[in-house]
Amino acid sequence: MAHGYWRCGRHSLPAVFQLYFRSCPLAGEFTLFAGLHDCLAFLKHFQLSSQDVGFLRTVLPPDTERGFYEYLQGVTTEGVTVRAVPEGSVVFPQVPLLEVEGPLAVVQMLETPLLTLVNYASLVATNAVRMRLAAGDGRRLLEMGLRRAQGPDGGLSASRYSYIGGFDATSNVLAGKLYDIPLFGSLAHSYITSFTSLSDVTGQTLVPAGGGAARDLVSLCRRWLSRVCTFLSLPEDQVNMSELAAFISYASSSPNNFVGLVDTYSVVSCVVLGRSGVPNFCAVSLALDELGYRAQGVRVDSGDLLRLSLTVRSTLRDCADRFSAPWFSHVPIIVSNDITEKGLVSLQLLPNAVDAVGVGTNLVTCPLQPSLGCVYKLTQVSGRPRIKLTEDKDKMTLPGKKTAYRLFGQDDCPILDLLMVDDELLPRAGEEIWCHVLSRGGERVSVTAARVECLHHVYYKDGQITMKLPTTAEVRSHAQRSLNNLPLKHKRLQEPVPYQVAVSTRLQQVLREVMEEGVPTPGQAPPAPPPAL
Numbered sequence: 394m395a396h397g398y399w400r401c402g403r404h405s406l407p408a409v410f411q412l413y414f415r416s417c418p419l420a421g422e423f424t425l426f427a428g429l430h431d432c433l434a435f436l437k438h439f440q441l442s443s444q445d446v447g448f449l450r451t452v453l454p455p456d457t458e459r460g461f462y463e464y465l466q467g468v469t470t471e472g473v474t475v476r477a478v479p480e481g482s483v484v485f486p487q488v489p490l491l492e493v494e495g496p497l498a499v500v501q502m503l504e505t506p507l508l509t510l511v512n513y514a515s516l517v518a519t520n521a522v523r524m525r526l527a528a529g530d531g532r533r534l535l536e537m538g539l540r541r542a543q544g545p546d547g548g549l550s551a552s553r554y555s556y557i558g559g560f561d562a563t564s565n566v567l568a569g570k571l572y573d574i575p576l577f578g579s580l581a582h583s584y585i586t587s588f589t590s591l592s593d594v595t596g597q598t599l600v601p602a603g604g605g606a607a608r609d610l611v612s613l614c615r616r617w618l619s620r621v622c623t624f625l626s627l628p629e630d631q632v633n634m635s636e637l638a639a640f641i642s643y644a645s646s647s648p649n650n651f652v653g654l655v656d657t658y659s660v661v662s663c664v665v666l667g668r669s670g671v672p673n674f675c676a677v678s679l680a681l682d683e684l685g686y687r688a689q690g691v692r693v694d695s696g697d698l699l700r701l702s703l704t705v706r707s708t709l710r711d712c713a714d715r716f717s718a719p720w721f722s723h724v725p726i727i728v729s730n731d732i733t734e735k736g737l738v739s740l741q742l743l744p745n746a747v748d749a750v751g752v753g754t755n756l757v758t759c760p761l762q763p764s765l766g767c768v769y770k771l772t773q774v775s776g777r778p779r780i781k782l783t784e785d786k787d788k789m790t791l792p793g794k795k796t797a798y799r800l801f802g803q804d805d806c807p808i809l810d811l812l813m814v815d816d817e818l819l820p821r822a823g824e825e826i827w828c829h830v831l832s833r834g835g836e837r838v839s840v841t842a843a844r845v846e847c848l849h850h851v852y853y854k855d856g857q858i859t860m861k862l863p864t865t866a867e868v869r870s871h872a873q874r875s876l877n878n879l880p881l882k883h884k885r886l887q888e889p890v891p892y893q894v895a896v897s898t899r900l901q902q903v904l905r906e907v908m909e910e911g912v913p914t915p916g917q918a919p920p921a922p923p924p925a926l
Contacts, residue, residue, distance in 0.1 A: 394498070394501055394502075395465070395498040395501065395502055396453070396457065396461055398497055398498040398501070399460075399461050399464055399498060400458075400461075403497055403498075404464070404496060404497055404498035404499075405496045405497070405498075406496070406497045406774055406775050407494070407495070407496070407497070407774070407775060407776070408494070408495065408496070408497040408500055408501075408771060408773065408774045408775075409492060409493070409494045409500075409771070409772050409773040409774075409793075409794045410492070410493045410494075410500050410501070410503075410504070410769055410770060410771055410772065411489035411491070411492050411493075411769070411770060411772050411795070412489060412490050412491040412492075412493070412507055412508065412511060412767055412768070412769045413486070413487055413488060413489045413490055413767065413768065413770075414486060414490075414515075414765055414766055414767045414768070415486055415487070415766060415768065415787055415788070416486050416766070417485070417486060417519075418516055418519055418520075418759075418762045418765050418766075419519065419520060419523055419759075419761055419762050420761075421519070421523060421884075421886070421889055422485075422883050422884075422889040422890065422891050422892055423483050423484075423485065423519070423522075423879060423883055423884060423889075423892065424483070424484050424485070424515055424519050424765070425481065425482075425483060425484070425515060425518040425519045425521075425522050425557070425558055425872055425875075425876070426478050426479075426480060426481065426482050426483075426484045426490050426511075426515055426518075427480055427481065427511075427514035427515045427517070427518040427554045427557055427558075427868075428480070428510045428511040428512075428513075428514030428515060428554075429477055429478075429479075429480035429490075429491075429511075429852065430480060430862055430868075431510045431514065431550075432475070432477075432491065432506075432507055432510045432511065433475070433852055433853055433858050433862065435506055435507075435510060436470045436473065436475065436503070436853055437470070437853075437856070437857070437858060439469070439470050439503070439506075440468065440469050440470075441465050441466060441468055443466070445465075446462050446465050446466050449462070449465065450462060468498075468499055468502070469856060470495070470499065470503075470853075470856055471855055471856035472495045472496050472499065472855075473493060473494065473495035473496075473499060473500060473503070473853065473854075473856075474493075474494045474495060474851065474853065474854045475491060475492065475493055475494075475851070475852050475853035475854075476491070476492040476494075476796075476849040476850060476851050476852065477490060477491045477492070477849065477850065477852050478490050478491075478797070478848045478849065478850075479848075479850065479871060480557075480863070480868050480871075481557060481863075481868040481869065481870075481871040481872035481875060482848070482871070482872075482875050483807075483872075483875045483876055483878075483879050484515075485810055485892050485894050486831075486894060487791065487812070487831055487894050488797050488810050488812065488848070488894055489795060489797060489812075489849070490511060490515075490767070491507060491511070492794070492795075492849065493507070493769075494794070497774060501771075504769040507769060508767055508768075508769050511765075511767050512764055512765045512766070512767045513547065513550060513554075513764075513765075514550060514553075514554045515554075515765050515767070516759050516762070516764065516765040517550065517551050517554040517555055517558070517756070517757065517759065518554040518555070518557050518558040518872070519558065519765075520555075520558070520756060520759050521534075521536075521554065521555040521556075521557070521558025521559055521560050521756060522558045522559055522872075522876060523734055523886060524558075524559075524560075524734055524737055524752060524756060525558065525559030525560070526884060526886060527734045527735075527737035527738045527740075527741075527886060528737040528740055528741075528750060529740065529741050532740065532747060532748060532749060532750060533561045533562070533725075533748065533749035533750070534559065534560040534561055534749070534750055534752060535560065535561065535562050535563070535564070535577045535727070535729075535749055535750065535751040535752070536551065536552055536555040536556065536560045536562070536563040536564065536565070536751075536752065536753075536756060536757070537563075537564045537729060537751040537752065537753040538551055538552075538555075538752070538753035538754060538756050538757030538758070539551075539552065539564060539565045539753075539757075540753070541753050541754040541757060541758060542757040542758065543757075543758065547757065548565060548757065549565065549567060549568055549571070551756065551757035552565040552568030552572075552574060553568055553571075553572050553574070553865060555756055555757070556568075556572070556574045556865065556869060557865065557868050557869045557872055558872065559869075559872070559873070559876075560752075560756075561575065561577075561749075562574065562575040562576060562577040563575070563576060563577065564576070564577060564578050564751075572865040573864065573865060573866060574865065577751075578652075579652035579653075579654055579690070579692050579727070580639070580643045580652070580653075580654055581654070582654065582657045582694075584639055584643065585635075585636055585639040585640075585654065585657040586635075586639075586657060587639070588635045588636070588638040588639040588642065589635050589638075590634055590635055590638060591611060591615075591634050591637065591638045591641075592638075593635075593638050593642070594611055594638045594641050594642050594645075595611065596611075597609075597610045597611050597641055597642065597645045598610060598645070599644075599645050599648060599681075599684055600684075601684040601685050602648070602649075602684060602685030602686050603685050608684060610641055610644070610645050610680065611641055613680040613683065613684075614637065614640075614641050614676050614677050614680045615676075616680075617675075617676040617677070617679045617680045617683075618632065618637065618672065618673070618676035620676075620679075620716070621672050621675045621676050621679070621712065622672060624711075624712070624715050624716075625672060625708070625711075625712075627672060632672055632673060633658050633670075633673070636657060636658060636670070636673050637673045637676070637677070640653055640673050640674065640677040641677060644677050644680075644681055648681055648684070648686040649686055649687075649689075650689050651677070651678065651681060651686070651688045651689060652688070652689050652690040652691070652692055652727070653673070653674035653677065653678070653688065653690075653691050653692065654692045654694060655670035655671050655673075655674050655691055655692065655693060655705070656670060656693050656694050656695045656696060657670070658670065671691070671705055671708050674688070674691050675708070675709070675712050675721075678721065678724070679712070679716055679718065679721070682718055682720075682721070687720060688721075688724055689724075689725070690724060690725040690726070690727045690748075690749070691705060691709075691724055691725075691726055691727065692726075692727040692728070692729065692751075693705065693726070693727070693728050693729075693730075694728075694729050694730050695730055698728040698730065698745075698747070699739065699740070699743050699744070699745035699747065700745075702726045702728060702745045702746040702747045703744060703745060703746050705726055705746070706722075706726060706746035709721055709722050709724055710722040725748035725749055726746055726747055726748050726749070727747075727748065727749040727750070727751060728747050728749075728750055728751070729750065729751035729752070729753070731753075731754060731755065732750055732751070732752045732753075732755060733755045734755070734761075734886070737750065737752075738886070770790045771790075772790060772791065772792055772793055772794065772795070773792070773793055773794050778792030778793035778794075778903055778907050779792055779907070780792040780904070780907045780908065782908065791812065791896065791900070791904060792903055792904060792907045793814055793815070793900065793903050793907075794814070794815040795812050795813060795814060795815060795900065796812075796813055796815050796817075796847065796848075796849050797810055797811070797812055797813075797847075797848040797849055798810070798811045798813065798819070798820055798845055798846065798847055798848060799811075799845070799846045799848055800820070800826070800840055800842035800844075800845055801842055801843055801844040801845070801846070802842070802843055803843045805843070805844065805878070806878055806879070806880050807878065807879060807880075807892075808840065808842070808893070809828075809830075809840055809842075809892075809893045809894070809895055810848070810892070810893070810894045810895070811826065811828055811840075811894075811895050811896070811897060812894070812895070812896045812897065812900055813896075813897040813899070813900055814897065814899050814900050814903060817897060817899055817900075819845070819847070820842065820845050821845065822842050822843055822844050822845050823841065823842075823843070824841065825839055825840075825841050826839070826840045826841065826842065826897075827839055827898050828840060828895035828896060828897055828898065829895055829896050829897075829898070829901045830893050830894070830895045831894050831895060831896065832891055832893065832894065835896075835901065837898075838895070840895075879892075
């Protein structure tokens with residue numbers, strides 16, 4: 394396309410593209426916008442190198458003009474201006490997330506990169522929000538999807554955008570380093586099964602948290618295991634000693650972060666028959682407590698998670714009472730194992746003692762909807778509004794350069810997003826505003842807002858990012874405020890009420906005029922071809 398623009402001298406014409414989506418994902422009625430930071434970083438460094446142009450010479454037709462390659466060599470984004478909605482904002486169909494203005498060929502070339510950076514980021518962030526809503530505010534959500542993500546780039550993006558969407562921590566250490574996201578981790582089943590007996594941990598010692606001489610951790614844990622088994626009426630010879638060895642090894646290396654994974658050798662048997670799991674966890678945790686450390690959690694990764702959480706909690710409380718360790722009754726219980734949005738909803742409906750949930754596959758791969766479906770459409774060239782007309786009305790575009798405003802009611806909650814021609818007078822609070830609601834076939838309605846907020850801000854101009862970008866934590870905070878401000882009826886996971894997006898009367902008129910201009914009347918002859926050069 395760039396070559397075609399260049400050959401007919403249109404490559405430098407001023408043009409406007411807008412990036413938006415047509416419908417909300419995951420059967421919901423809102424989307425969380427994410428990916429702006431990555432878009433701006435890409436724009437700032439966008440330029441074709443000599444090697445890039447050299448490669449293009451090998452794949453384009455051999456008669457491609459030398460001048461075109463020289464043009465590509467000089468392409469930059471210095472003439473590009475980007476207006477956008479703040480990252481972390483709740484957004485709705487047809488509202489431009491990005492408006493990209495600049496030379497026609499250049500902004501055309503930006504289409505695929507920008508869509509790539511926004512589509513996945515916004516989808517994962519929205520999926521994370523829905524899971525947070527499903528789980529409720531009282532439980533920690535842990536992103537554990539790196540192993541199941543679509544490659545390392547997808548894994549890193551998923552960690553960042555799930556955190557923005559409301560998850561509390563990630564197992565992705567690189568994401569923690571790059572984006573300052575809190576980290577969470579525990580030992581794996583393979584770590585536990587790698588141990589065969591207590592002889593594998595002979596000589597493990599641990600210095601008490603308050604200082605002093607190192608203690609023999611193995612002997613201390615054995616003594617506590619005897620006390621726990623006696624109290625729980627469990628035969629000590631049925632406990633899996635290789636699992637105990639693994640717990641001791643892990644605890645000695647991370648006494649301040651000990652999280653026990655208790656289902657390696659069957660959760661039910663470990664609780665009911667005493668063969669492993671919970672009794673071993675209790676023994677090692679109480680041994681650590683004697684040395685001034687506290688276990689950080691117990692994790693269950695298989696079985697009936699809700700029922701098992703109640704059984705584990707009961708055992709922890711009993712041991713807390715028996716051994717005068719009140720804190721032990723409150724050790725967080727963490728569950729994982731192919732957790733879905735529906736499974737998270739059950740946490741609010743069924744009895745359980747779950748404090749935290751690890752989610753992986755169903756968060757980062759978004760199996761219910763693999764793509765958000767953002768589009769990047771031309772809306773203006775050389776100051777003239779442009780439109781895409783099609784038999785599919787859902788794919789028709791809104792012409793012209795536009796600005797979006799959010800209108801708020803007396804309760805300071807958003808009631809409608811209004812799209813206006815860029816040079817229109819700003820809508821004002823307290824004044825009657827007539828507009829046309831898109832989801833109602835353009836029905837004309839009157840709205841009086843208590844407050845009006847412009848959604849679009851200039852983030853990129855003259856080859857530079859124009860404002861200080863927020864940190865990942867700041868974007869997350871903005872997302873939480875934006876979501877908290879959205880009425881519950883729009884956030885419901887089942888049968889949510891659609892949020893209203895409307896166009897101004899003038900934009901409606903522009904749309905009508907451009908449609909009439911683009912559709913020839915019956916019997917009208919096609920325009921004459923241009924004279925031959």
